[in-house]
Amino acid sequence: MPQMNMVQAINDALRLEMKRDDRVVVLGEDVGKVGGVFRVTAGLYDEFGEDRVIDTPLSEGGIIGTAIGMALYGLLPIPEIQFGDFIFPAYDQIVSELAKFRYRSGGEYPSKLVIRTPVGGGIRGGHYHSQSPESQFIHVAGLKVVCPTNPYDAKGLLLASIRDPDPVLFFEPKRIYRAAKGEVPEGDYTVPLSKAAVVRPGKHLTVVTWGAMLYEALDAANQAAQKGIEAEVIDLRTLWPLDIDTIVESVKKTGRVVVVHEAPKTCGLGSEVVALINEKCFLHLEAPPARVCGFDTPFPYTLEMEYLPLAHRILPQLVTTAQF
Amino acid sequence: MPQMNMVQAINDALRLEMKRDDRVVVLGEDVGKVGGVFRVTAGLYDEFGEDRVIDTPLSEGGIIGTAIGMALYGLLPIPEIQFGDFIFPAYDQIVSELAKFRYRSGGEYPSKLVIRTPVGGGIRGGHYHSQSPESQFIHVAGLKVVCPTNPYDAKGLLLASIRDPDPVLFFEPKRIYRAAKGEVPEGDYTVPLSKAAVVRPGKHLTVVTWGAMLYEALDAANQAAQKGIEAEVIDLRTLWPLDIDTIVESVKKTGRVVVVHEAPKTCGLGSEVVALINEKCFLHLEAPPARVCGFDTPFPYTLEMEYLPLAHRILPQLVTTAQF
């Protein structure tokens, strides 16, 4: 099996599906000739031509709005937003239109597309090249949100996202675009949506996380293990609808949970995970569910490694929660 | 003291502040001659002229973007978004610009404005005239969010919002625009931001709510009282930064909490309230914190009274939580 990084795996998935399904088109700023600023769509323009790999004008609203129209016509557009931070000019098209189209038309117009965009910090991108906007979309009924952490999942989840009947936001943690490497099968396979992965089994407490912070959580868990604390680390993979069963099963076992995410803490997905755990397995809780998150400030430039919930910030919380 | 409804009280606050502070300008769609589609700005155009009460082109991005510019110049704009549902074309200006301006400029450019907009359901407005988008803004660091429930608070909170140094989203629950009436002092007074009101004292459980649902929660609490359950009902008034002390004090007393809000449940502010309670007073909890919210669907038209978390849906949860 070939070794790939995330960029290559996503590229591979796109190529595979574009060959398999001629409804698939890719569009966005700089996705064509140059293959995207992170080179995720590299080579597709040459292989599939400018009608299926489209460089657009500089307008996210235009990209998503026309992609919705294409989808209504029967194509399967995979627009790229150059950075997750630049998705907001298209927010109205996504939350008012894309999310509600099937519902509001009484089922007449399913509007299926997959929006790919790099998210997260750790690349010295400051305010506007670092954010993790998942909860701003999860709150809106009708959208699915996916976030892979490794090349195998990236390819399999992207193929599953494309074939899923609902609109999907596919968030790619850019910090690990090239750092996360692994074996990726050639050819077709999918990783099912809404199934989390228990990446590290453990019995003392549960860590729920996703994206680039998975590696920080694992790092912290390994350090905690040296103190005799065995953390079970869950990679959500699909952020919404999330895999409640895997979370609940783990928390019922451990009685303790820490949620780790990059996005600002307040009204982040972490709060929803905590609230759901309260509803589903309150009586199993032996310590207060805790969150280690980005601080409630804009994403800073110089101090980004202090801002992010890296292993050094996760570890103390694992200890506190385990010893509560 | 004169009797007023919410519309009159807000209008009164605007008039008062426009007289007192000539930096204040009001702008938006139809806010001028016709005084807004809910008549909240009625009479201001005649009194202050078209330079201070400005009918704009149909563009929320233009309204907020120019208002930010005015604020940077030193004016104090109070833009109106005709319905909260139509705030999303301006989402980028609000979350990427307004929220971050002071921070990103190292404090050089505080960008102070108050965005007023009617929110919430119950007026047969369907998908696009009913939503409650608070959590989509609370997640973004730098914004304050206020939501009054009665004319006295509406006037006092609006005056406090205008005089507060930070950008404020002032959400007006349109269902009670005219239904909520009460005595409102003439002249100047403020109701402080970030202070909740304990609207109904009780000892068995705590209800945290805001906006039009306050009245439903009170209705349910009164019905519960007939079953011997005394609910303490807290009206948040300022949704962010919320009054954590009042919540925690109450929950420490009651050990039980139900959060009620109109917005969809998932990643709503209710999840944050639950997560905070977990962090602040977990050991006082005697029952799982619960949420009664709008369902995770687009806001429906015909079935809106089934969608909303009205008294008939709140009451069973109060009983369940109290008897847990």
Next chain:
Amino acid sequence: MSATNPTQETKSTNAGSAAEPKSNGGTAVQPTQRGALPGVIHEPIRVIRDDGSLDPAWDPKLSDAQMVALYEQMVRTRIIDERLVTLQRQGRIGFHIGSLGEEATILGSAAACRPQDWIWPCYREFGALLMRGMPLQAYVDNMFGNANDPVKGRQMPDHYSGKPYKFGSVSSPIGTQITQAVGFGWAAKMRKDDLVTLVYFGEGATSSNEFHNGANFAGVFKTPTVFLCRNNGWAISVPAHKQSGSQTFADKAVAYGIHGVRCDGNDLLAVYAATRQAVERAARGEGATLVESLTYRLSGHSTSDDPKAYRKDTEVDAWKSKDPNVRFRAFLDKRGLYDDKRQTTLEEQTAAELADCVKAAEAAPLPSLESMFDDVYAELPWHLREQRAELLAGPRAKGHGH
């Protein structure tokens, strides 16, 4: 030109008062001066002359039968519109947003589409939807939001969806349909399907983000799109001349390298001709056209609006005298193609048909509780299954008989 527009009237006044620009060597003329723009037909197209003859340059050459049929659609639309307002006043429906005075603009343009062309609506185009074949009963069910409503009672009245009739889905946020319609037609072009998309919006919507995005993408990708701007003089209380500094709305075509054309929006044949030319051009692969149809909203913005608060009766009366239905009837009369008897019969039939539909709609059940959770996703995820179960097991809201 009888079909002048309040916008333009105000603008000429503005033009007079504007100061001269410094002209040191440049070739610029005043932005407020009228001038020929590349690709834009400025002088509004008008086809029906006062004497009942047709301008041969633009005569779309419809048969007598076609013209009568179109007239009958206009009348039918008008009657349904007025009746729905009454129903709203009686509290039997919650809301209506109509097309009083804009019938020629809406039906003339929709009729100019070929059967394979798609229509992307704003919210005043129920007449076009009915002409496209949606049964009146389905439309009325939508007005009542009952179980038979094609959108399952999920949206406000007049927020219909008509896929079987090659007709889009209405949503409230202004302008969003414009970009979508561009993408829809673009997809058809990629597929080499012979298909044009006609998208409706008001002149107020030209200020929206999505007008800009849609028109810009249309220009760059030469999509087969007809942008049908109903310039009805008002965006709720905001007059057209406060919506934009451009001389005309058709001028905006220049910014995107698409064609622009203005037409007398109260002249059914002018609207037809202007749209038809745009449809044919798009079908030939020559790109998009922005059609500005000069008309007037004779009613309030919707049943929620009282236009007396912001505009003068004299203005409304002036436009009433240009009523598109009356004008077309007069034209048909001159040609001996129509008479009062036929009109009375049509009106009575429509009223009766509508009354039956209303009766049926009022008798129909509300959408089921379960239906609230369908179609959010293709299948119900666990959280919606739980929420549905909670709703079904819990007590009912007052006044809900489920």
Next chain:
Amino acid sequence: MSATNPTQETKSTNAGSAAEPKSNGGTAVQPTQRGALPGVIHEPIRVIRDDGSLDPAWDPKLSDAQMVALYEQMVRTRIIDERLVTLQRQGRIGFHIGSLGEEATILGSAAACRPQDWIWPCYREFGALLMRGMPLQAYVDNMFGNANDPVKGRQMPDHYSGKPYKFGSVSSPIGTQITQAVGFGWAAKMRKDDLVTLVYFGEGATSSNEFHNGANFAGVFKTPTVFLCRNNGWAISVPAHKQSGSQTFADKAVAYGIHGVRCDGNDLLAVYAATRQAVERAARGEGATLVESLTYRLSGHSTSDDPKAYRKDTEVDAWKSKDPNVRFRAFLDKRGLYDDKRQTTLEEQTAAELADCVKAAEAAPLPSLESMFDDVYAELPWHLREQRAELLAGPRAKGHGH
């Protein structure tokens, strides 16, 4: 006209291939045909002729000293720019986005502002900021994001803020500053302050929502705004002719009823003259102007970009031969106003000054941990006080010496 632009070259080709529109009675010409637009100066203004004389129609009549000073600003900007790229390559700063080749556009336009006028930047205008008076040290501190950085190390390099210099705040999201600048100038107008706002953006930004909103509000409210569109041929890898179907970017003025003008963006005096006219017109209350300055981005989009992936060396070379600094130096030489010695001194001085600043910036401490929480709000709310305490009490990230 030597300053033709890749966009326009491509467009003329397009124009030839476009099919004729059906012309049955209308007065329209092809949208792709060149024609005079109301309020738009199409033929790019050029002031410096090949023989070194100035077009008297547009000569801004700067004194020799002014011209030399402006030239020195261009050179200084160029040197700082190149040196910052080197620092980035050495890994000493994280990022730089420069103005190589666009110096005439940026400095000519900024210089045409009056002292009371405000500049709203895009992200390539550090030269204008320095000219406005920001100390080089402060700019370099921003490049390093250290404790002395005026924006406290919170944003990426080149995301400065310059209120003391009547200069706005850089943010990455394309276009947002345009609407803000319009509101800023509008407020000044309300206050009857004699003040114009100049706002910079690239030709790619004309596709953004906010260009549309800003220009539309400017047209309606006649705000004192100069929209300075740096048409540098590229938006990262997207060429200007794929950005919009309009013939020129200045044409877009027509859509908003504002003035439009094009200038040779590599001719310092042409940019000055075009901007100055726009500033004066705005100051006279005659509204906004869209200036399209035809220039070229000689470097990559930023230090993160490799332009070889999407454009030909021949194109770049052609533009190198129109280097604005070289052209202006040649002009000064013809007049005997400058010589190599002065240039060498300037270059050496600038390099030395910069080296000192870099040294100081590298020696400066990082922003304090506490500072991360300041300025989110005017005062720290409880949750930020808690989070600050958590950070201060907790362990440090690797490599942070606090």
